[in-house]
């Protein structure tokens with residue numbers, strides 16, 4: 001296993017290009033199961049999670065070649081309807097092969113993904129949606145068996161205790177595109193990655209309206225064909241580099257970015273005093289003065305993303321004053337708090353709130369990554385800290401950030417990889 005070692009205190013300067021969005025590419029690759037015709041997906045980030053999804057597609061009967069950011073998916077043999085525990089348990093997003101398998105074959109057997117370090121993460125909303133489409137669901141031996149003799153459009157409400165669900169919306173939408181008649185998903189997730197999936201499905205011949213709003217309408221079709229698509233830029237990676245510029249008092253130009261996907265983050269950072277300017281397809285982030293504390297509550301899109309909560313917390317640890325960060329999507333997503341405190345941060349957790357008392361500087365320490373975004377938060381803290389920080393278990397980071405250390409090195413960071 002590798003760890004990342006960071007010598008903090010360098011201001012990051014220069015240009016960085018954001019990769020394709022992890023949370024868009026995973027369901028879009030799953031959607032290729034809806035057709036036997038070839039599909040070409042461009043702008044694909046080379047991530048551990050992308051490669052897991054390609055393995056799953058191969059296990060389900062596809063050929064999937066990945067070369068220089070382009071994935072070509074073709075049919076190798078008859079589609080297999082069983083998604084194995086070994087693959088699904090390593091990545092929650094693999095559960096979203098259930099929808100396309102059900103749409104195409106009217107049956108699927110997919111392992112339940114299980115919990116993870118950021119919380120229980122149930123799939124009840126996915127199953128509720130499939131049942132509404134006339135699917136019989138049984139759970140046996142850790143697998144979901146889904147059979148639909150007559151997959152039929154229906155009206156359904158997919159809001160849960162924490163609001164809408166991104167992957168449940170994706171999953172059910174992928175089944176409904178090949179159902180008979182009209183489906184209406186109420187309380188659908190509005191995330192840009194759901195929109196990207198809907199746009200890919202439309203290129204395949206699906207009839208979908210209202211995507212990007214809480215009410216999605218799908219008119220089922222009989223057949224979907226192959227399509228070509230380019231993945232949207234990763235707004236979470238972009239957000240991480242925006243914070244990297246601010247936490248190191250640097251000046252970074254971020255390319256391949258969709259400004260409109262980052263509204264909540266930019267608004268909060270401007271409130272804190274950050275200087276963010278927009279040019280065509282890129283943005284420049286500068287830290288001209290010390291920031292002031294801000295309060296943040298994570299919410300479904302267009303609210304503040306939970307996937308940037310750990311990173312903004314790192315920024316607030318070195319922003320003198322009190323900030324309150326409230327997590328409303330995953331109330332237990334605070335594994336990074338204890339690690340940041342090991343670096344000298346003053347953070348107190350009270351239920352879904354983290355109260356951060358910002359100090360002048362952190363001091364480097366050995367810390368451990370517990371999940372993908374927590375790892376990013378710790379790397380950012382290391383960039384700002386005095387002395388050496390080592391972040392172990394960086395395989396988490398590799399799940400969702402393409403070439404993170406190389407991109408940071410190019411911006412002037414002193415960061416390198418060592419064996420643990």
Ligand code: UD1
Pocket residue numbers: 022023024026092093119120121122123124125126127160161162163164165166167168189193306307329330
């Ligand atoms: C997606 C993202 C993840 C992000 C999350 C929230 C992908 C691959 N991952 O995960 O990076 O952190 O959205 O923006 O796109 N819930 C239920 N029942 C369900 C499903 C979800 O109660 O059946 C709850 C979850 O526990 C959570 C909330 O709903 O509290 C939102 O989760 P959801 O949007 O489903 O997250 P994912 O789609 O798994």
